[in-house]
Amino acid sequence: MSGQAVEARPALPPALARRAEADALGHAWILCGAPEARLEAMARTLGMALLCEGADRRPCGACRPCRKVERDIHPDFQWVEKPAERRQLPVERIRALRADVYIRPNEGRRKVYAIRNAWQMNDEAQNAFLKVLEEGPEYGAFLLLSENPLALLPTVRSRCELLRLEPQAGADPQLAERGAELARALLGEDPWEMARQCVPWEKGKREEVLALWEAARQAALAGRDARAVRVAQALGEAVAAGERNGNMGALWGRLWAAAQGDDL
Ligand SMILES: [Zn+2]
Structure with a gap:
């Protein structure tokens, strides 16, 4: 990577990196505290950590799953977003996710879903999502991207761990x-x-x-x-x-x- 606009792959915070190495990462996360583009970059890192097959460092950045997540071609790392023509992320999209999560992973140990602009889920969609969090299979992992976590229902927030990104230098x-x-x-x-x-x-x-x-x-x-x-x-x-x-x-x-x- 050379362009200045392209941020290098962000590293996991140290506490999370230790859990990743011990293969002890939780399955439900809210990524927050930064604009969507930075949250997406961190979601990729977390997705790599969840799917990495490296021997000692996770994400290693070098194994096949890591490289596939980085290039957005890993079949067990999926982005979920609202249809362009809709204002909100509709419940049907979450129902589709719920049906999909019960199909076992293609090649990874887990199946990871990253929900772009998760705050665009309406209450119905969030309630459907809550069921996935509570009842979904063990290999399912969910990354909710929401700049402001308060935009999500308290019931959803209470079942997720918060990964808050550090503010970028120069914030005014x-x-x-x-x-x-x-x-x-x-x-x-x-x-x-x-x-x-x-x-x-x-x-x-x-x-x-x-x-x-x-x-x-x-x-x-x-x-x-x-x-x-x-x-x-x-x-x-x-x-x-x-x-x-x-x-x-x-x-x-x-x-x-x-x-x-x-x-x-
Ligand atoms: Zn790896």
């Missing part, structure tokens, strides 16, 4: 606070407060506004109700569209509409 606490203010305004009932938060930024620099939206998205993720999920999703879409050079004024308008409950 002021930006987080401003993002939280914007999220509160977007989730609040008061259109004037919303305007007060949004208007000063409407002529802001693109990168600064995108950073603000991202901070607000992270704050909104803490809310579990449908409105918070919708606002977080709208903020995520606005960040993606802004990065593709979308019209910032129009994106503010769509955010506003999403906060007020209009369909986008």
Whole structure:
């Protein structure tokens, strides 16, 4: 790997590395505390550790299973995500996972499922998932990726171990606070407060506004109700569209509409 954008494979925290070597890793994890891309990289490392056949160090990074997980071609390491056209991860997707987990692993010791943006599961899906956690076969392992673990039901959280990633250098606490203010305004009932938060930024620099939206998205993720999920999703879409050079004024308008409950 050479490009600066590509992060080297993250290492397991020391306590987990020791458990991995003793083959004593738990079967249910919530990966949190970082944006999705970093969580995915850590999920791969954890998946490698669960499937590694190295003699002394796990993940060794060199055995066949490790290399296959790293390249996303291991049949016993599956990514689960919401269909592109849906706003939430629907219960059918979890039911499919539940049917699949009872088919024994193809070649590994375990069958590992990594759920992208697990906070996008609605309550019905999370309840179905709870059953998998409670009743699934011993070889099943589940990695829930959720930047903010509070976006998951307490019943799900209580059955998972938390793997919280260390914050990256350069995180800006002021930006987080401003993002939280914007999220509160977007989730609040008061259109004037919303305007007060949004208007000063409407002529802001693109990168600064995108950073603000991202901070607000992270704050909104803490809310579990449908409105918070919708606002977080709208903020995520606005960040993606802004990065593709979308019209910032129009994106503010769509955010506003999403906060007020209009369909986008
Ligand atoms: Zn290995």
